[in-house]
Amino acid sequence: MAEAVESGGRALLVSELGRVQDLVSQLELQLRAPADADSVDLCRCLVQQIVALTDRSIGMLHSSPDLAPSPLTATGSPISSDAASDHHPFRPAGASPKKRKATARWTSQQVRVSADDGHSWRKYGQKDILGARHPRAYYRCTHRNSQNCLATKQVQRADDHPALFDVVYHGEHTCRPAAAGGGSKRAQQHNPHAQAALQGLAARLTVATTTTDNAAGLPPMTPESCPVRGASSPWSLASPVGSDFNGCLHQGISPCPVPGYRDWTSDVDLQEVVSSAFAAVSSVAPLPVPDDEFMPLECVEYVFDQNFDIDTAMPSLYYP
DNA sequence: CTCATTTGACCCCA
């Protein structure tokens, strides 16, 4: 009975988000085309529809707490495992706990949200941090050697919310991202008006990105000072999607006032978020909960806390 | 063969 209602609502929600996804695809196509008055209008129209649909989806989530997904993760790439965790949920039984089993991690139930954020990361170290329950993983840009790109990031599972991750970015990508990134940049140049419209949308779909460094001229903010992963904010987005930033970032989702929230100037990014939301809702079916899964992120990743609170659901679609 | 991950060792700094 309740399941039927829930299932129906879920289907509706999936349908709505599917439409959002389609709209974003259309928007992306428009952004790739040279700008003219018609395409700008069309982009505006698409943005309005996207906003309206996301509004509705959020409303549905709020009115149907049962639609809250089971804890799930949607990672963007094979990611390193927590070395301290020998009971890796995606690791085949009997496999070596030490070496990566990249392909084994992509089970049919795992949601891969985004194929490419334009940047790729290579893990170069992992350390147990004093006072932290979970080790910290260190990543650098894959193009460090070939393009002298000095961007790095640190990913650490939050102690208080094991499903959440603190992601800190250092440095700036100087590499030229592959297809996706380049494409979005081109779209930016071709259609600045549409980009402005997208930024308008971004203002509503705020992904809180806070800085921990003043490299970008922003006040320092530590994970502790921002309620990103506090008790009232049960989930977090941690993704290298924001890796284009100057300086060092602590990234997450939060309704906290963010001095330097990320400008969504990339249609690829926008689509990633929408795709993520879509994937998250589509995957309400129970997924394996990687309890000790350490999830550094290659692309976009949504992490639902195990105490998922529907009242604060969809923080990526935060409305100020 | 190439590339990514793991992990112990090493380096730097407070």
Next chain:
DNA sequence: TGGGGTCAAATGAG
């Protein structure tokens, strides 16, 4: 001296 960050050899996957 200890903690955090990085290096690099070993190893696995494709």
